[in-house]
Amino acid sequence: MDTWSLYRGTGRPLDPAERDRRWPAPPPWRAYSGGPDEPPAPVRDETAARVLGPPGAPRTPDPDEVARVNAALHLRRPLLVGGEPGAGKSALAHRIARELGLGPVLRWPVTGGSTLAEGLYGPAGPGAVRLGPLGTALLPRRLPRVVLVDDLDRGGFDLPDELLAVLHTGEFTVPELLGSGDTMVHTCEPGGIAAVHDGLVRCHEPPLVVATTGGERDLPTGFVRACVRLELPRMTREGLAELARARFPAVPSEILDALVDRATGEPARTGQLLDALHLVATGALGAIREGEEERSAALDTLWSWAAMEGS
Incomplete structure (x- = not known):
């Protein structure tokens, strides 16, 4: 063995x-x-x-x-x-x-x-x-x-x-x-x-x-x-979270988890998740929240920005 x-x-x-x-x-x-x-x-x-x-x-x-x-x-x-x-x-x-x-x-x-x-x-x-x-x-x-x-x-x-x-x-x-x-x-x-x-x-x-x-x-x-x-099975929430934390360890866990929740679906939107996390890491979320006080609304905007065909 x-x-x-x-x-x-x-x-x-x-x-x-x-x-x-x-x-x-x-x-x-x-x-x-x-x-x-x-x-x-x-x-x-x-x-x-x-x-x-x-x-x-x-x-x-x-x-x-x-x-x-x-x-x-x-x-x-x-x-x-x-x-x-x-x-x-x-x-x-x-x-x-x-x-x-x-x-x-x-x-x-x-x-x-x-x-x-x-x-x-x-x-x-x-x-x-x-x-x-x-x-x-x-x-x-x-x-x-x-x-x-x-x-x-x-x-x-x-x-x-x-x-x-x-x-x-x-x-x-x-x-x-x-x-x-x-x-x-x-x-x-x-x-x-x-x-x-x-x-x-x-x-x-x-x-x-x-x-x-x-x-x-x-x-x-x-x-x-x-x-x-x-x-290969459909990517689970746990798998997406593991991938996200490995690629973006500096992103706050509450933001990362919220985006992982949005990515979990049929099929999992792996590419869109990574793009959204990259936008977070480069400061886009802070810029969005200046005009949108609710975090959920800011994440909605961020998620739509990261949308891609076939993700």
């Missing part, structure tokens, strides 16, 4: 030496021979700070989330994450990457026109190739990268099965580079480069794919069966 609990769901980074000690071997049928390994992923992760807040902020783990993430890590299977808007589907990918020190999340936002090719590679000017987020994650590495495939159900019907096929083989080819020997290509990260031999990209440690779905349509049965499925 010591090696099982790799992901803990607390949001706190795991000591790298402890992570390496616990890191599980893959099932024999999901072991890949790519190499030599690329350098470790970048340490600096500004996106995680925006999404999750500062490292070390307290978070109460959800046992089902912890168990299913660890199952995906041990089995090297994609993690298929559903839930209402505001449940934290995308944030989960960033939390896994932060806890396990796997570098910034490589995000692939899927739209109706998305193809597998755009996730793998594309042109980067005359005679140059740039790997997409999935292609970058399939480069050989000692530790996996986390790929967030956001809103997979918005893509074409065949896209999930095509994604699954690449993950099963752990490799893909860039036809433009076949027979060219060692070629330097751009990755999807700023300033990133990597060597590709004869147009073949083959992983060593397969990426952890976190695919989110908003329930717009059913995904192919074969893809769903190949994933570890996780349905």
